[in-house]
Amino acid sequence: MSLQKTMTMAGLAALLSVGAAQAQDLTLYSDKTEWNPGITAVMDAAGKAAGVTVKVQDVTPTDKYQAFMQTSIAGNNVPAFFTWWNGNQLSDLVATGVAADLSANWDAAIANGDYSEAQRELVSVEGKPYGVLLNVANWVVFYNTKAFEKAGIAAPPTTWDELMADADKLKAAGYVPFNGPTSGGWMPFIWFSQLVLGGDPDAFVGLTDGTVPYDGPAVQNAFKVWGDMYAKGYFTDPREQDDQKFFVDGTAAMYLIGDWHSGSFAEAGMKPGVDFKTFLMPSLSPDVPQSVIVEASPIVVSKAALEANPELGKAVQSMMSVEASNELGSKIQVYNGNLKAAAPNATIQANKDMVAAAKPRALVRWWEAVPSQIQGDLVAAMGAFMFDPTPEQAAKSMADMQAINADYWASK
Amino acid sequence: MATVTLRDIVKIYGEFVAIKGVDLDIEDGTFVVLVGPSGCGKSTILRMIAGLETISHGELRIGDKLVNDLPSRDRGISMVFQSYALYPHMSVKDNLGFGLRISGVPKTEIERRRAEAATMLGLSPYMDRRPSQLSGGQRQRVAIGRAMVREPQVFLFDEPLSNLDAKLRNQTRIEIKKLQRQLGATVVFVTHDQVEAMTLADRIVVLDDGRVAQIGTPLEVFERPANLFVAGFMGSPSMNFIAGEIGAGPVIKAAGLEIPVPPGRFNLPAAGTPVVLGVRPEDIVPEGHGTRPELGADFIAAVNFAEMLGNESLLFADFGDTEIVARMQHPRALEPNQNLKFRIDGARVHVFDKQNQNSLLR
Amino acid sequence: MLVTASALLSPEVLKEARRRERRVAWQQTRIAWLFIAPAVIMVTLFLLTPVVFNVILSFTKWQKFTGLDQFAGFNNYARLFRVPYFSEALGNTAIWVVGAVIFPLAVGLGLALLLRNIPFQETFKSLFFLPRVLAPTAVGAIWYYVYAPRGVLNSTISGISGSQFDFGWLYSPETITGSVIVTFVWQTLGITMVLLLLGLAAIPRDPVEAARVDGASGLQIFRHIIWPLLLPTVLVVTILNVAAGFTTFDLLWVMASSFPGKRTLSLAVYMYYESFSNGAWAYGSAVAVVLGAMVITVSALLAVVQARVARNIR
Numbered sequence A: 001m002s003l004q005k006t007m008t009m010a011g012l013a014a015l016l017s018v019g020a021a022q023a024q025d026l027t028l029y030s031d032k033t034e035w036n037p038g039i040t041a042v043m044d045a046a047g048k049a050a051g052v053t054v055k056v057q058d059v060t061p062t063d064k065y066q067a068f069m070q071t072s073i074a075g076n077n078v079p080a081f082f083t084w085w086n087g088n089q090l091s092d093l094v095a096t097g098v099a100a101d102l103s104a105n106w107d108a109a110i111a112n113g114d115y116s117e118a119q120r121e122l123v124s125v126e127g128k129p130y131g132v133l134l135n136v137a138n139w140v141v142f143y144n145t146k147a148f149e150k151a152g153i154a155a156p157p158t159t160w161d162e163l164m165a166d167a168d169k170l171k172a173a174g175y176v177p178f179n180g181p182t183s184g185g186w187m188p189f190i191w192f193s194q195l196v197l198g199g200d201p202d203a204f205v206g207l208t209d210g211t212v213p214y215d216g217p218a219v220q221n222a223f224k225v226w227g228d229m230y231a232k233g234y235f236t237d238p239r240e241q242d243d244q245k246f247f248v249d250g251t252a253a254m255y256l257i258g259d260w261h262s263g264s265f266a267e268a269g270m271k272p273g274v275d276f277k278t279f280l281m282p283s284l285s286p287d288v289p290q291s292v293i294v295e296a297s298p299i300v301v302s303k304a305a306l307e308a309n310p311e312l313g314k315a316v317q318s319m320m321s322v323e324a325s326n327e328l329g330s331k332i333q334v335y336n337g338n339l340k341a342a343a344p345n346a347t348i349q350a351n352k353d354m355v356a357a358a359k360p361r362a363l364v365r366w367w368e369a370v371p372s373q374i375q376g377d378l379v380a381a382m383g384a385f386m387f388d389p390t391p392e393q394a395a396k397s398m399a400d401m402q403a404i405n406a407d408y409w410a411s412k
Numbered sequence B: 001m002a003t004v005t006l007r008d009i010v011k012i013y014g015e016f017v018a019i020k021g022v023d024l025d026i027e028d029g030t031f032v033v034l035v036g037p038s039g040c041g042k043s044t045i046l047r048m049i050a051g052l053e054t055i056s057h058g059e060l061r062i063g064d065k066l067v068n069d070l071p072s073r074d075r076g077i078s079m080v081f082q083s084y085a086l087y088p089h090m091s092v093k094d095n096l097g098f099g100l101r102i103s104g105v106p107k108t109e110i111e112r113r114r115a116e117a118a119t120m121l122g123l124s125p126y127m128d129r130r131p132s133q134l135s136g137g138q139r140q141r142v143a144i145g146r147a148m149v150r151e152p153q154v155f156l157f158d159e160p161l162s163n164l165d166a167k168l169r170n171q172t173r174i175e176i177k178k179l180q181r182q183l184g185a186t187v188v189f190v191t192h193d194q195v196e197a198m199t200l201a202d203r204i205v206v207l208d209d210g211r212v213a214q215i216g217t218p219l220e221v222f223e224r225p226a227n228l229f230v231a232g233f234m235g236s237p238s239m240n241f242i243a244g245e246i247g248a249g250p251v252i253k254a255a256g257l258e259i260p261v262p263p264g265r266f267n268l269p270a271a272g273t274p275v276v277l278g279v280r281p282e283d284i285v286p287e288g289h290g291t292r293p294e295l296g297a298d299f300i301a302a303v304n305f306a307e308m309l310g311n312e313s314l315l316f317a318d319f320g321d322t323e324i325v326a327r328m329q330h331p332r333a334l335e336p337n338q339n340l341k342f343r344i345d346g347a348r349v350h351v352f353d354k355q356n357q358n359s360l361l362r
Numbered sequence C: 001m002l003v004t005a006s007a008l009l010s011p012e013v014l015k016e017a018r019r020r021e022r023r024v025a026w027q028q029t030r031i032a033w034l035f036i037a038p039a040v041i042m043v044t045l046f047l048l049t050p051v052v053f054n055v056i057l058s059f060t061k062w063q064k065f066t067g068l069d070q071f072a073g074f075n076n077y078a079r080l081f082r083v084p085y086f087s088e089a090l091g092n093t094a095i096w097v098v099g100a101v102i103f104p105l106a107v108g109l110g111l112a113l114l115l116r117n118i119p120f121q122e123t124f125k126s127l128f129f130l131p132r133v134l135a136p137t138a139v140g141a142i143w144y145y146v147y148a149p150r151g152v153l154n155s156t157i158s159g160i161s162g163s164q165f166d167f168g169w170l171y172s173p174e175t176i177t178g179s180v181i182v183t184f185v186w187q188t189l190g191i192t193m194v195l196l197l198l199g200l201a202a203i204p205r206d207p208v209e210a211a212r213v214d215g216a217s218g219l220q221i222f223r224h225i226i227w228p229l230l231l232p233t234v235l236v237v238t239i240l241n242v243a244a245g246f247t248t249f250d251l252l253w254v255m256a257s258s259f260p261g262k263r264t265l266s267l268a269v270y271m272y273y274e275s276f277s278n279g280a281w282a283y284g285s286a287v288a289v290v291l292g293a294m295v296i297t298v299s300a301l302l303a304v305v306q307a308r309v310a311r312n313i314r
């Protein structure tokens, strides 16, 4: 460990652009710029509860934020609060020992009826919770109601065949059926993972734990469907860097994304439940059971900060309160799962109801489930296909992904 | 054929006029030497003939052809540069062969001419060296060799022998002359060296500040200099110039002496007209040394200083207001300030117009 | 005393003479060493130390948050050939090195020869040099918009052809490398041209004139006289551009920011990506070591050739 420390100091000191924060002035780092108003409101209240001030500082895009946090952690310069991901991403982080165990706060919140045991599991590593929930989202298909109307689609599709038929109608009505963004260094995985899990949910899970290869039948099928959809002109121009542009400007009729995004659409002038509604993405065939991706984003608390100032426990408790949840709901229309809080908008409420009714299999998002070391390389291979959606590129992307994947699991 | 004709040639560099209207007819196969003080325009004329400088005004012909705008390589000339201008990255061998090689001369022929030049110029031991590994004299010989092997109709030499030692210089001079005869080439040769000029030239062109001061055979230029400048420039040491005036009869009065001159040799103006008298050092004969000139005038002067040259001695003495130089054959030792009796050879003196400085020779 | 010539040049005398020459040479360079010393110390401290650190790193398992004290042997180097990206990056780097040498040199030499004898040379020189003083990231940003789907280039093509053209120059694996190389050439042209102009100016006029008189045509003069004499300068430019080609980074990083295959566009980008985006510090170090070794080897070879050529024309 001392070798690690010395080398880290020598090697990384120069890289750190952020100096040591002042003791009283704590900072929350995040890559979620659009959510700043909500996070700020939550952290203002939390800071007040603990007698400190917490500034919110964002670093974007996501890949840069991850790199930034890695250097900060390696350089022993961990911010007091920072947004993170659950799943493998959280396990990797917890292994470094910088994250505070928040069991006490969770116990209190559950006793208080704010959260459930199941929700605690979303941010737990080996049985211990290491984060406060910032967002709990269902992944659904948003659709432009006007477009559906114009294309003569009476009700949202419930099967894959209906979805494809609707896509054709939308195309005929002058719309691009699906928004297919590539930005932020992560978005290419959306359709890839959806098409794998739509064909074979078990294979989807297997991809993330090394038991299913990236060039096997499940993935081959996903690429085939994906490529066909591209060939039919179902997707928007992958070069656009503003991920929601084509959806909010009415170019694209549908957008598969987490329902935390509804706030951004509202911000851009689309009224939830009126201008856009949602439906659950159907599986590729009726004999594949319906599943839904559930995304949970935690805010992690630095162990060192909490030890230095035990009062911060009060801040954490405040972040788990129904008031905090309502701030997020009203300011940025994001739902953090607090059981006492109302859904921030009609869409999120509708999604909750849909999920409650359909009882789909809930799956952890690919991003959080996949080992973080190979995440970036894999996403790049998916992105390469989106820019060149040909069978040749599909073959190359699969070969590349499998080479990376096999190499990773072999070294485990 | 390879005549070279310059008609009213002018060269200007910005505001500066380097060549001020030069006319020159160089006949085929003649050896012409350009002489003149440093900066008078010798290299400039050569470079214009070579096509390395544009001609500001006038006409230049080689043979019958107007070549003002013809590129160098089409002029059929070769040139030895004052600064050698060797190819620094090539061996001596390649320097010599370059011109032949690019004009497609067969290998064996290149080899033959190169070997010949190398032997003649003593370059054989250095064939594989680069110019930076040669002495100044060796470089100069390479430059000469490079010009020779091309066997052109017109050779231009810009002081090609200046860096050679006396022995090599004589030898090379003879070789150049031989080569020229053999090839029947036309040569324009620039030099500072009087001996070179005299021995090599069929015709000498004396330049003064961008103008031709006189053109003639070596003998003409030496014996009948057209003006003060040529008279002063040709001959070493220089001719003595003494202010004088025309006396009664064919007599020049100078420093109280009356020097008789052969009647009919000069167009003498009226008595009393101021003139410049020119006397070569060898025409002031110390008594007892050499033949006593028949026509002449004697004077006695103290020798201020004597310069011993071996077979002769130069004596510096006061003559009126001017210090003159006299040449003493078979010299003997003199006391400091010893008085000697001299005789000026009246048959060989020159007389110049004081105003326009032209010779009054008839 | 009588000294004969042979006694003067006896082996002992020669040996002593050589020793003296060497001593004088040392005395003359001693001062130089004194002045070089601070630079040597700085280089050791700030260049060599990180290099050594980097080499050590490449043999560890350091990635993301763990593994700095775990020894990985040559595993990181083996991985270079197990995953596909290294060889892709290597291939693109090869294209870069060739492109970065040939194009600036060819265009720069052409311009230098054209500009050499014209009036307003200084103005043109400054004009071509201007891009050089811009930060590469700024240049990248400018050219990003030149190549953008609705950018200057496509608009121009659309205008000429009369039909909408929105090709993504920076989004296609076939065109991105070439497009960024064009930007690189645009940026490097000035310095290359100025260096070549200096080189041309340093060529003495005499041998060129001698060649003219010797009967050489313009092309022959260039081929046999100017080119060999310019070669040392050409090689210096080559060394600079080879190094630039090998280590090309900033332009790619900026211009390819939204190209999914960005990481494989050059070894430098790949190294940076693996280390700083992917957190694969040790593996990134291995890439750095290989890249460094290549740059040093090629540059050193060129430097030796350059020195030899320069000596040959003195």
Ligand SMILES: Nc1ncnc2c1ncn2[C@@H]1O[C@H](COP(=O)(O)OP(=O)(O)OP(=O)(O)O)[C@@H](O)[C@H]1O
Binding pocket: B013, B016, B018, B037, B038, B039, B040, B041, B042, B043, B044, B045, B082
């Ligand atoms: N490129 C030039 N630009 C301006 N003036 C020049 C140039 N070349 C020569 N001159 C001038 O022209 C005059 C003639 O020069 P040139 O070289 O012909 O003299 P030269 O008779 O060969 O002298 P030297 O015996 O010293 O070689 C000199 O006054 C010189 O300063």
Ligand SMILES: [Mg+2]
Binding pocket: B042, B043, B044, B082, B158
């Ligand atoms: Mg000269």
